[in-house]
Amino acid sequence: MAKPTPLSGFPEWLPDGRIVEQHVLDTLRHTFELHGFAGIETRAVEPLDQLLRKGETSKEVYVLSRLQGEDGVEKADPAGREKQLGLHFDLTVPFARYVLENAGRLAFPLRRYQIQKVWRGERPQDGRFREFIQADIDVVGAGELPYHFEVEAPLVMAEALGALREIGLPPVRILVNNRRVAEGFYRGIGLGDVEGVLRQIDKLDKVGPDKVSELLVTECGATEDQAKACLALAGISGSDVGVIAEVRALAESYGAVTELLETGLGELEALIGAAARRAPGVVVADLKIARGLDYYTGSVYETVLVGHEQLGSVCSGGRYDTLASDGKNTYPGVGLSIGVSRLVSRLLSAELVRATRSVPSAVLVAVAAEEQRAVSDGVAAALRARGIPVEVAPSAAKFGKQIKYADRRGIPFVWFPGTVGEDGAVGADQVKDIRSGEQVDADAATWEPSAEDRWPRVVPAS
Amino acid sequence: MAKPTPLSGFPEWLPDGRIVEQHVLDTLRHTFELHGFAGIETRAVEPLDQLLRKGETSKEVYVLSRLQGEDGVEKADPAGREKQLGLHFDLTVPFARYVLENAGRLAFPLRRYQIQKVWRGERPQDGRFREFIQADIDVVGAGELPYHFEVEAPLVMAEALGALREIGLPPVRILVNNRRVAEGFYRGIGLGDVEGVLRQIDKLDKVGPDKVSELLVTECGATEDQAKACLALAGISGSDVGVIAEVRALAESYGAVTELLETGLGELEALIGAAARRAPGVVVADLKIARGLDYYTGSVYETVLVGHEQLGSVCSGGRYDTLASDGKNTYPGVGLSIGVSRLVSRLLSAELVRATRSVPSAVLVAVAAEEQRAVSDGVAAALRARGIPVEVAPSAAKFGKQIKYADRRGIPFVWFPGTVGEDGAVGADQVKDIRSGEQVDADAATWEPSAEDRWPRVVPAS
Incomplete structure (x- = not known):
């Protein structure tokens, strides 16, 4: 056998690197459990039709087929004989399925963490993994889920990531926004295509304000003045409740104060206030955080490593009113997901951390x-x-x-x-x-x- | 979404079952690390040609293909454009690849454990899993590997499984044999098709001695007398070194004492002797243990739960002279693998164990x-x-x-x-x-x- 070469996008570590990864996983698990989150693990595969319910992810799924026949020729099962299976690309789709499948045997609200590999069948690009570990926490209710869980979830993650500072992880900053604030504001200034506007605002860091302004006009039917207002809102950020007054003042100047906006501002204020007490300096309101996914309905979160902002978000999530739904119940939830492999890869490649030895033996x-x-x-x-x-x-x-x-x-x-x-x-x-x-x-x-x-x-x- | 139903062959646990599984995994890991085994984790996929090197396993592989195209139509990559990938069906093939890939950066002999899921793309039958967790330990040398590791490896597993007795796992019995004994004996009585004979002996528990005797004659060209000798050897078992004398006496009665047999008996005696001191009553020499796989060259191991022998082996392995080989080096090794999911499934379904609560919170x-x-x-x-x-x-x-x-x-x-x-x-x-x-x-x-x-x-x- 010739010397094998690594497969791009499938990270592996030497034993001392694995010690670092294992330490990160143990630390996360310990913090999640201290906060009463129960661990679950779901199978790696889901029926393909479930994985493809959101069209946008269809390119990223690895589909499985079985080898059959005496001579090892690949033969996919004839359609219909067996449900086609794919590898999960995140832990949210499988968790939603698990909740529905076991609803009668689970106690709600359910606090669960899940630390597993996920797979994305994409061509590897710079820094893109095709296999990586995610660490998720979610709180899911049956029928309802009080707002205070939207305050708690990011603070648990702040504590989990904060516990890694002693090994050399840079401090984290959790950027939060609230969909109700954005939607209330956009509707208040007369823009009805809320999802469209969010999609453009999400591009701010990549293409800059001039281009986003242009896109708001051409793609979302905004006037120059409406586009300006959207950019003004996106420009607001801060770690104390003063940011709430700032948003309200902006909305008032446009005559755009709506009930939805006020609800959102009340929630955002509660989050910023609690975070300032419980994890000072970690949580920052950032009104440009949009999150691409359209199922978020309340708080949304992104997390950057201070001094390494160019890495992008290492831990993201939000509130969704419908994680899953069967005939009887709807399950709202809030959760965040850490991209562990990206984090560990960064810690190792930047030589921020090391293991004191490569074997367990003392x-x-x-x-x-x-x-x-x-x-x-x-x-x-x-x-x-x-x-x-x-x-x-x-x-x-x-x-x-x-x-x-x-x-x-x-x-x-x-x-x-x-x-x-x-x-x-x-x-x-x-x-x-x-x-x-x-x-x-x-x-x-x-x-x-x-x-x-x-x-x-x-x-x-x- | 309608209530989903479980996928046969893909086990999942409720939160309290996961606590049991996690405890088993933590206990195994702790014991392995106490013995100086370093943990590694390999990617879930290997190039298909590597997975199919042993023809016998070709039916069990899940092959991956990527979804491409705007409309989610499945399109496999044209041959040659990208290497086809499959999910690993054990942890030995990936470990062999890992050793070759990283040989220059690893220290040998390498003591490693690996606890991961594996997948087998078979139609699920009763009790057969298509996804399950294995926990492997191996010691691998570069060029050479002293015999004493063949004594150590099963004793580490005995300790790991023994540590689970306090939660209700039945005691284990490790059945050991030595390929050199079998081969030396068969050659001594004039049977050259050693692998063929082993394959038939492996069927003893399933089809009984009369049928095996018949198969030895029809399939391996044995005389009635040679078949009788093979069955007599397979009938020998015992947990003290008296078993060595018994085998030698049998061989002498057939004039079948060979140098290879004596080498094998010396090894088996060392293993039985050390096991009697270090883990009394756990290790039993059982001369009918054949292990289907042809790459074992020395000790072979199977493990049963006492009182639950019908479950089959929960932990198996052996010595192989060539785990992997590149141009420069050959890597001999010895290791065992625990089928963790089967074990946990049994503990839960037979209600042998329980978690004191379903959440971490005290x-x-x-x-x-x-x-x-x-x-x-x-x-x-x-x-x-x-x-x-x-x-x-x-x-x-x-x-x-x-x-x-x-x-x-x-x-x-x-x-x-x-x-x-x-x-x-x-x-x-x-x-x-x-x-x-x-x-x-x-x-x-x-x-x-x-x-x-x-x-x-x-x-x-x-």
């Missing part, structure tokens, strides 16, 4: 001679019984070579079982810290590494 | 009135800061309803923030254990649940 137990391997195995078992990760040297090579084995993997300690001296007495075991060279007598029944050395840690690289 | 903080939600949020934050999982009640309903919310999810404690009395003084917070009904004054800065109550646990169901 100790390598040396082997003096193959016939004495059982002695070393015994030491290892005694250490493991007290929760210390250990491996035994692969061969009874010269001790210098065994120390090199540990050094290459970053294993901090090498353990030497006591040997039988010329007088027949068994010497004490010794353990060597190969970083300092210090070697001391030690007893496998009581010796402890420092808390810092017990497991590999993830630390800022600098 | 405490529900009640909300006296919506205007006082911030007070409850403050209590929750104080408890979480000390690592206690908490959620706040979804609405300021009557306390009875809030307690019911906790009860339905198994949340043991409900917290009542102190209220302002008629005299203006703030009363103490109180916490109620809703199982006993006991309610006491409590301070969010110091109160602790018992260690048993802090997180949901997985316990035997009986």
Whole structure:
């Protein structure tokens, strides 16, 4: 077999990179669970018709077919004989299906997190993954879902991402907006094509205000003055409730204060106020945040890494009135999704973080001679019984070579079982810290590494 | 959307089932890491030609194609424009590729574990999964791999599965054999088609000895006497080294003692001896264990749950001289793979285990009135800061309803923030254990649940 080359868009890490990724996943999971979110995992596939319900994503789906026939010739099942399946491209579609399928056995409001791979069948472009891990939280109600969950969800994410600062993740800024504010304002100034306007506003960062203004006129039937008003609204941002007064003043100047606008402003104010108390400086109202997806109905969120804004949003979401619906119930929800692989890829490629070693082992137990391997195995078992990760040297090579084995993997300690001296007495075991060279007598029944050395840690690289 | 129905072969769990699965995965991971195995994760897809290198598996592969075109019509890429991709059906093929791809950046011998989903594109039959989680450990060397790893690998798995006994997993029995013993014996009695004989012996449990004897004669050209010898060998089993003498005596009675047989017996004896010391009663030599796959060259392993032998092997593997090979190096290895989904499915369907609750939260903080939600949020934050999982009640309903919310999810404690009395003084917070009904004054800065109550646990169901 020739040396294989990586598949573009399918990231994989070496063992030390995986330690970083695993640490990120563990940290997210721990924070989500501290906030009472229950983990679920859904199958990787969904019926194709469900994945394609939103036409815009149809290009991104990987479709599965089974290999059949004796000689390995590909044969798709004849249509209708079996439902066609595709890999999920996000965790929202499968979660909606899971909620409907299990509605009678779930307790609502349901707080769930879900950390899984998703796949997008696109041609890989720069920085685009075709397989990546997402970490989602959502709160879903049956029939209704109070507004306060729209305040809570981004704050949970702020805490989860904030917990990664100690390993070197830059601080995050969560940009929030409210669809009701946008819609209320647009309708107030006489623009009825709300989705169309949002779609143009969403392009602001890419094409700039002049072009967006032009598009609002040509695509959405806006007058120059209406376009100007939309851009003025999009220009408002701030992390305190003063931003609410600013929006209201703008709306008043256009005679555009509507009931919907006031509802939205009340919600946005509650979110900004609570965020200022609970996570000062993290949440910023940014009236240009539009989010492309048309199912958001209230708050919308995007998250940037401060100083790395050009990476785009690493965690996005919003409130939707209809996650799913069967004959009896409608399930509204609010949630956010972190693109974990993008985050980890950035942490590794920018060398912001590193693992303190590439293997779990804190100790390598040396082997003096193959016939004495059982002695070393015994030491290892005694250490493991007290929760210390250990491996035994692969061969009874010269001790210098065994120390090199540990050094290459970053294993901090090498353990030497006591040997039988010329007088027949068994010497004490010794353990060597190969970083300092210090070697001391030690007893496998009581010796402890420092808390810092017990497991590999993830630390800022600098 | 109509109520969706489950897809046969794609298991999913409710939140409390997922707690059980997550506990199993955490336990396996912890044991593997205690033994110094580093975790890796590979992409879900491999080039189809790599997946199909072994013809026998060709029916089981899911092939991916991308949806293209504006109208969502499926169009596979023209041949050659892009390599066809399939979902991996095990973790060995991707690991072999990973080793070759990264050989220059990995340290050998490499101890790795890998816990991931795999997919098999087969028609689902009773108990057959099309998507399931495997947990693999392997030790892989560059050029060589000492025999002692064949002793270590099954003992690590014995410890990992043994750690699950406390939640109600039945004890395991690891059945071991050695290809060299079988091959040495068969050649010693004059049978050259070793793989053919192994294939027939593998059918013993299914079709019985009479049929196997017949097949050995008709398919492998054996005489009646040779067939009888093969069955006699397959009939030997035992957990102490006496089994070695038994095999040797049988071989001697046929004049079939070969050098290869003696090598194999020496290895098997070392394995049985070490296992008897390190995990008494767990490992049993069973000379009929053949393992269908032809790439095993030394030890082979199967694992049954004692009392549930009809489930078949839940953890299998063996030694292979060539996991992978490039121009320069050959990578021999030894490893075992646990079918986690089958195990969890069995634990849940047989109601052997249960989670103590369906959500992470140990405490529900009640909300006296919506205007006082911030007070409850403050209590929750104080408890979480000390690592206690908490959620706040979804609405300021009557306390009875809030307690019911906790009860339905198994949340043991409900917290009542102190209220302002008629005299203006703030009363103490109180916490109620809703199982006993006991309610006491409590301070969010110091109160602790018992260690048993802090997180949901997985316990035997009986």
